[in-house]
Amino acid sequence: MALALLATIVFLFTLMEFVPGDPALVVLGEGATEENIAAIHKELGLDDPYLVRLGRYLGDLLQGDMGTSYKTRQPIAPAFFSRLPLSMIIAFWGVLVGTILGVLAGIISAVKQYSIFDRVLTVISLFGASAPSFWLAMMFVLIFSVKLGWLPATGSYSFKHWILPVVTIGLQCSASITRMTRSSMLEVIRQDYIRTARAKGQTEIRVIISHALRNAFIPILTQIGSNINGYLGGTVLVESVFAIPGIGNYVLDGVKTMDTPVVLSGIVFICLMCSFVTFFIDMAYAFIDPRIKATYGFGVKKKKKAAVATAKTTEGGEG
Amino acid sequence: MLMLLSLAACGGGDDGGNSTADADDPNTLKVVQPDDPGVFQPGNNDDQDFNRLMRQMYETLFYMDENGEVQPWLATGYEWEDDTHFKVTLRDDVKFSDGSDFTAEDVIWTITYAIESALPNSHYNLVDAAECSVVDDYTCIIGLKQPCMTFAAHLCLPECGIASKAAFEAGNGDYLGASAIGTGPYKLDSYTQGDIIKMSANEYYWREGEPKTPNLEIRIVSADTTRATEARALSSDIVISPNTREFESIDATDGIHMEYGVTANTVYLLLNTAKAPMDNVKVREAFARAINVEATVQLAYGDFGSPASGIVCPAILGYDAEAYQTYYGAGHDVEGAKALLAEGGYPDGIDLEITVDNADSQRCDMAEAMQAQVLEAGINLSVNKMESAPMREYLAQGSHQMCIYGFTALTMEADGMLSQIQPGSSALARIGYDNQAFFDKYNEGAATEDREARGEIWKECLNMLMEDYTMIPLWHKSIGAAVKDNLEGFFWAKDYEEIYFQYIEKT
Numbered sequence: 001m002a003l004a005l006l007a008t009i010v011f012l013f014t015l016m017e018f019v020p021g022d023p024a025l026v027v028l029g030e031g032a033t034e035e036n037i038a039a040i041h042k043e044l045g046l047d048d049p050y051l052v053r054l055g056r057y058l059g060d061l062l063q064g065d066m067g068t069s070y071k072t073r074q075p076i077a078p079a080f081f082s083r084l085p086l087s088m089i090i091a092f093w094g095v096l097v098g099t100i101l102g103v104l105a106g107i108i109s110a111v112k113q114y115s116i117f118d119r120v121l122t123v124i125s126l127f128g129a130s131a132p133s134f135w136l137a138m139m140f141v142l143i144f145s146v147k148l149g150w151l152p153a154t155g156s157y158s159f160k161h162w163i164l165p166v167v168t169i170g171l172q173c174s175a176s177i178t179r180m181t182r183s184s185m186l187e188v189i190r191q192d193y194i195r196t197a198r199a200k201g202q203t204e205i206r207v208i209i210s211h212a213l214r215n216a217f218i219p220i221l222t223q224i225g226s227n228i229n230g231y232l233g234g235t236v237l238v239e240s241v242f243a244i245p246g247i248g249n250y251v252l253d254g255v256k257t258m259d260t261p262v263v264l265s266g267i268v269f270i271c272l273m274c275s276f277v278t279f280f281i282d283m284a285y286a287f288i289d290p291r292i293k294a295t296y297g298f299g300v301k302k303k304k305k306a307a308v309a310t311a312k313t314t315e316g317g318e319g
Numbered sequence: 320m321l322m323l324l325s326l327a328a329c330g331g332g333d334d335g336g337n338s339t340a341d342a343d344d345p346n347t348l349k350v351v352q353p354d355d356p357g358v359f360q361p362g363n364n365d366d367q368d369f370n371r372l373m374r375q376m377y378e379t380l381f382y383m384d385e386n387g388e389v390q391p392w393l394a395t396g397y398e399w400e401d402d403t404h405f406k407v408t409l410r411d412d413v414k415f416s417d418g419s420d421f422t423a424e425d426v427i428w429t430i431t432y433a434i435e436s437a438l439p440n441s442h443y444n445l446v447d448a449a450e451c452s453v454v455d456d457y458t459c460i461i462g463l464k465q466p467c468m469t470f471a472a473h474l475c476l477p478e479c480g481i482a483s484k485a486a487f488e489a490g491n492g493d494y495l496g497a498s499a500i501g502t503g504p505y506k507l508d509s510y511t512q513g514d515i516i517k518m519s520a521n522e523y524y525w526r527e528g529e530p531k532t533p534n535l536e537i538r539i540v541s542a543d544t545t546r547a548t549e550a551r552a553l554s555s556d557i558v559i560s561p562n563t564r565e566f567e568s569i570d571a572t573d574g575i576h577m578e579y580g581v582t583a584n585t586v587y588l589l590l591n592t593a594k595a596p597m598d599n600v601k602v603r604e605a606f607a608r609a610i611n612v613e614a615t616v617q618l619a620y621g622d623f624g625s626p627a628s629g630i631v632c633p634a635i636l637g638y639d640a641e642a643y644q645t646y647y648g649a650g651h652d653v654e655g656a657k658a659l660l661a662e663g664g665y666p667d668g669i670d671l672e673i674t675v676d677n678a679d680s681q682r683c684d685m686a687e688a689m690q691a692q693v694l695e696a697g698i699n700l701s702v703n704k705m706e707s708a709p710m711r712e713y714l715a716q717g718s719h720q721m722c723i724y725g726f727t728a729l730t731m732e733a734d735g736m737l738s739q740i741q742p743g744s745s746a747l748a749r750i751g752y753d754n755q756a757f758f759d760k761y762n763e764g765a766a767t768e769d770r771e772a773r774g775e776i777w778k779e780c781l782n783m784l785m786e787d788y789t790m791i792p793l794w795h796k797s798i799g800a801a802v803k804d805n806l807e808g809f810f811w812a813k814d815y816e817e818i819y820f821q822y823i824e825k826t
Binding site: 019020021022023025026027028029032033034035036037039040043069071072073074078079082083138141142145146149152153154155156240241242243245249250253256257258 | 512549707
């Protein structure tokens with residue numbers, strides 16, 4: 001993971017080298033004089049060679065220093081970490097809502113294949129996948145804030161403020177999960193062990209939840225992980241419509257103003273979080289599928305211990 | 320949908336720690352504006368949104384009254400000791416928001432610190448830090464590199480707000496916290512970057528009975544359509560610059576209306592006289608004839624603002640409608656444009672390129688309108704849309720043929736615009752103008768104390784720019800804010816699209 005992060009940092013840093021534009025002109029604005037431009041270049045170390053700047057950036061990052069914004073000349077870390085919780089709330093709650101809706105809709109679609117429920121839910125999920133998030137968000141604001149006045153239009157200050165952004169993301173996220181759940185469930189419910197479970201007299205709900213869904217859940221979990229990763233830094237449009245100061249907009253502003261340290265630190269941190277999410281999703285596979293658990297070696301020690309204990313008991317019995 | 324309705328019904332008013340005041344709270348003025356200041360240090364940025372906030376915390380030595388004339392604010396008066404030494408006397412009853420006294424030392428420190436730190440405050444480009452001195456607690460002298468008789472007008476702008484030297488030292492330059500101390504009507508309480516700024520009344524404020532509303536909450540909403548929605552939802556008292564296409568629907572909403580202000584900003588088509596084929600004056604004049612300014616402006620802005628009637632706005636000293644008619648009065652003249660192109664050596668037409676900021680949809684619309692208009696005259700115009708940051712460098716290097724850009728006559732005199740296209744300024748490369756007579760004339764105007772005489776010199780300078788077709792004025796900018804009907808005391812001030820929130824109260 002560390003190597004992948006290092007490669008990402010070097011790649012991004014190099015990429016930013018090729019972006020045209022002088023940050024000093026952005027910092028100084030319309031009244032920039034040649035003298036001031038030179039002073040800013042010196043202050044920000046922009047005249048140093050590429051390798052010196054890369055080395056300095058990596059060194060600072062290793063010490064936990066995310067750098068200083070070119071635009072505000074203030075440390076990046078406080079600004080970044082004040083926005084991070086907001087993005088995490090949107091991403092996690094949105095994906096949670098999307099997962100609940102998507103899995104339920106996917107199960108119904110699969111179990112009632114080709115029924116009216118299946119067709120309606122397929123249409124809804126296609127709509128969710130194709131409707132742009134900013135449009136969906138604007139529609140919600142116009143209906144629930146401007147027309148009905150039930151919910152605040154913008155901001156992130158209370159539970160009520162979170163409803164519209166979370167539902168917007170949830171609906172969009174549910175589309176992919178619905179389709180994934182449906183196809184995965186359809187594959188599983190035709191298996192012999194499902195027929196066996198039914199033959200054993202288990203209730204339909206137990207068959208669907210304990211036997212079918214559990215076995216169909218690996219691809220759904222992968223989809224959930226990729227949705228979380230996508231929404232962690234990629235909810236810029238939703239953040240804009242609801243005026244939520246998340247990290248997506250922060251990084252985007254950095255791109256617009258050539259604020260390289262902000263862009264680099266933002267993306268590197270998002271990469272780091274995505275790596276952790278992917279890691280936890282991988283770990284979760286093991287708890288769902290015993291075959292994966294076995295490849296990781298989980299439970300092997302327990303079995304060995306149990307075997308030893310049984311052996312000892314047997315020996316004792318003989319004595 | 321069902322879930323959304325249930326959630327809405329269950330949602331209580333359980334605000335978190337970063338809560339906002341209720342929209343009807345009479346003690347809190349709720350404002351929405353487009354940009355985040357990032358830091359609370361006067362002079363650290365040059366845009367209007369930043370400066371509108373700074374004005375609430377830091378005050379200037381002078382201000383501009385409703386006629387655009389300079390009046391004392393923190394100062395009691397000024398005099399010129401000689402051409403380059405500006406002596407200011409200060410009020411002795413002013414305190415900073417931490418209770419410490421405001422003195423001449425703070426004034427001189429603020430100016431010299433900005434220069435030494437290369438803060439983006441272009442007004443101090445004129446100042447010679449070595450020639451600045453404190454005479455006594457309430458008198459100081461600001462030395463200039465060259466004469467500038469409109470210097471007092473520069474000092475009206477919020478970028479020149481005065482900060483506390485002692486607070487800078489005590490807070491170690493933390494302009495998000497302990498160092499952010501000024502003499503303004505409000506003091507900073509809290510700041511969540513990109514989100515909300517909370518201020519409360521400065522208890523030591525020297526103007527009795529102000530601010531009329533004790534608390535100020537400013538939220539940052541960057542998307543203009545979202546700001547328009549916020550206005551229509553009546554969630555805020557003042558919403559600055561909502562989407563121009565939604566002004567009518569805001570006006571049609573009960574409880575809120577639009578307040579418009581005339582600015583000192585004009586949007587121009589800048590022609591790079593140093594870049595072929597725009598170095599040919601006939602080509603530049605032909606282009607001026609080939610476009611239809613009124614139709615272009617109507618398309619981009621509708622009835623908001625007005626098509627240009629002078630090279631600077633009507634309220635600016637130096638405005639000359641007659642001269643404008645002389646050079647641009649022919650309007651949209653396709654045959655004239657063709658003839659001029661032929662005279663310039665392009666009888667078969669010409670390929671040109673216009674550069675615009677792709678984040679500015681109205682300017683992109685204008686460029687595309689021109690693209691269609693000039694085709695008739697044999698000009699094949701390509702539109703080069705660029706991101707803001709690379710575009711700045713592209714223009715500063717003079718790589719463009721023409722671009723759309725705005726200049727503000729900040730001093731309410733033409734020199735506010737002219738000073739930005741003098742040698743040493745990166746904006747000069749936008750027109751690539753190298754006319755020593757023009758620079759000399761500008762310097763003559765800057766050294767002229769008599770306002771009337773100065774106005775005549777500004778007209779001469781502007782005539783030179785028009786005669787050489789260096790810039791074609793397109794649109795005199797207006798500004799708008801959605802303001803709730805129950806507010807009193809709102810007005811757009813003359814100095815850089817500012818609002819004095821201290822005068823506003825809820826009724």
